[in-house]
Amino acid sequence: MAVRYELYYWPMIQGRGEFVRLAFEASGAPYVDVARLPESRGGGVAAIQSVLGGALGGPLPFAPPVLRAGRVVVAQTAAILHHVGPALGLVPRGDAGRLAVHQHQLTIMDLVAEAHETHHPIAVGLYYEDQKREAKRRAERFVADRIPKFLRYFESALDGRRALVGSALSYADLSVFQVLEGLDYAFPRAMKRRRRSIPGLLALRDRVRAQRGIAAYLASDRRIPFNEMGIFRHYPELDTG
Numbered sequence: 001m002a003v004r005y006e007l008y009y010w011p012m013i014q015g016r017g018e019f020v021r022l023a024f025e026a027s028g029a030p031y032v033d034v035a036r037l038p039e040s041r042g043g044g045v046a047a048i049q050s051v052l053g054g055a056l057g058g059p060l061p062f063a064p065p066v067l068r069a070g071r072v073v074v075a076q077t078a079a080i081l082h083h084v085g086p087a088l089g090l091v092p093r094g095d096a097g098r099l100a101v102h103q104h105q106l107t108i109m110d111l112v113a114e115a116h117e118t119h120h121p122i123a124v125g126l127y128y129e130d131q132k133r134e135a136k137r138r139a140e141r142f143v144a145d146r147i148p149k150f151l152r153y154f155e156s157a158l159d160g161r162r163a164l165v166g167s168a169l170s171y172a173d174l175s176v177f178q179v180l181e182g183l184d185y186a187f188p189r190a191m192k193r194r195r196r197s198i199p200g201l202l203a204l205r206d207r208v209r210a211q212r213g214i215a216a217y218l219a220s221d222r223r224i225p226f227n228e229m230g231i232f233r234h235y236p237e238l239d240t241g
């Protein structure tokens, strides 16, 4: 019997949940994006709060995304993808390939955390408006040092091939697509200057964009637009490219 997948993630943003949504959408596996259901059907932010209180059992999650996959309950984006990757056909066969994809995903999550810290350098719980000065300094370094370093790294890891690991798309390739989209949204000027140095990554992005499930998803209203509540936010004053 097919496993029932339930994703618990903030309903108004792409955020980290998007990496999980992309995996399901690419593979065509049905999943329920629970918090996007109305509260009357068990959805809304209330559903997330109850999961964070331990309602699903399993190891207590610290923060969303959280996935229930049949009897398994797992949080942490990279751990969720590591768990579902084989069933969704989004990792190569064999431990070495699976581990390599997981390694890349963890690096992507480091990049995501740093992107978030450009607008929240002092505290997650404070508004951007309360940490704008520090955000400016942080974003300057992110744009000047970290975006180039991460992009250089992934361009080298790809090494002219069609996918990061093996020849078929893995969830790490989907995640590379997502961070390129996010960085382009948040830092368009900075990213424009980098385009010539990442031909392999841009080709990979096009390949992911054209993948049948992803193309259908991007054209649907299931894809939440980037916005200034999410991780990749466009504040022109931080795009110091």
Ligand SMILES: N[C@@H](CCC(=O)N[C@@H](CS)C(=O)NCC(=O)O)C(=O)O
Binding pocket: 015, 016, 017, 063, 064, 065, 075, 076, 077, 078, 109, 124
């Ligand atoms: N390392 C975790 C981070 C989870 C996380 O920070 N989730 C955010 C939303 S994207 C959140 O709701 N955080 C609440 C908090 O940290 O208090 C992961 O990759 O899943």
